[in-house]
Amino acid sequence: MDDAWRMASAAILGIAACWGCPAFADDTPAPPSVLDSIMSAFDEGKLLATGGVSNIEGAGGGGLATWALITGYGTHDGFGVDAHATYVTLPDYALTSWGVAAGLWDRVELSYARQSFDTENVGAKLGLGHGYTFDQDIVGAKVKIVGDAIFEQDSWLPQIALGAQYKHNDRDAIIHAIGGKSDEGVDYYVAASKLFLEESVLVDATVRATRANQFGILGFGGDRDSGYSPEFEGSAAYLVSRKFAIGAEYRTKPDNLGIAQEDDAWDVFAAYFICKNLSLTVAYVDLGNIVIANGQHGLYLSLQAGL
């Protein structure tokens, strides 16, 4: 219930921030001031939706996949910042995430996210206690290397970015008890994103080197396999209108722990870009088996507000 309240208040704040905000910034001329010159660095110059949304790890992307696009609406000459709140309700668990991210010169992305994974009844069954929660901090950095997903419509070269995510989990003892090797790890990824504007389709393919169990919520490495493995994540989205996109994603994950099989994840999503300051993503996500509970699928809700 707590989470529902948190989501609701975030939604109200976001709607307040967006009140009267136009999809096209020219509709609201403001008198110049010192604050304006500072704020003008947050130029909101990129086209609507071209910063993507905040994904499950706080990076610019879709829901499960991380994209090569730089978060926010700052152009080559400016900055963009955004905050997100995400809530995933599963049959036996709940995952919440909130975080902040910045896009610098449409080149560099820095992000922080905090995930809380509530084990609800499973926690009691495992003897951890009802509602036992794993918390994880994720600090991410992404750099655009080559290409432009949006403008270079005459080229097949996608926008390509390299990134890393440092993840630290607060449940070291439990992680070791279930066969995990560490409570911290670093993921490295290369992401390629391309807008096929002629077809109104955005495609992303990302390869991630990771040791993470369930995104890192259950630690890193395991009794079955403790090294890095290359994993795939990808998205395809169809732009229905300037404000509305629908799509699907798939993400493979390592299977390091002997205690439980870890499945691939997928989702279908709809993202509504109310304006450059506010977007709402709704998805149906399937994470498969998580420890002793099969069929973990449910509703994914994410709100992003930014400058």
Added chain:
Amino acid sequence: MNAHGAMAFALFATVSLTGSARADDALFHDLGDRPGIAKIVDDATANILSDDRIKATFDNTNIDRFKGLLTDQLCVVAGGPCVYKGRNMHEAHKGLHLTDRDFDAVVEDLQKGMDEAGVPFATQNRLLARLAPMHRDVVTR
């Protein structure tokens, strides 16, 4: 190649050729031919001239001439039977020091213009896909 293969190839080649010949001016027609494009240009230009982000760039522009040239250019880009007699994009924007934000402002004004002209979103994107590469000639800083 056997007879069936040859026939299949001939059929494929015919379909491809007629397909591409028809596709060439499909966008031009979908935008409403030259009158449709002229309306888009009228609406987009009005949006640009009331857009604080970009209107100053047009202070010394002959707007009627600009509209005529833009209509010709969009007509050509869309595959229509027009001739564009203006300067190329690099020459036309040299020294204006335009930014990504300026470029996107014009894109948004054009999108709004196409909305006003009743052009469907997917059709808008087909035109924008052909204009987007001009970014590298227009944005010089």
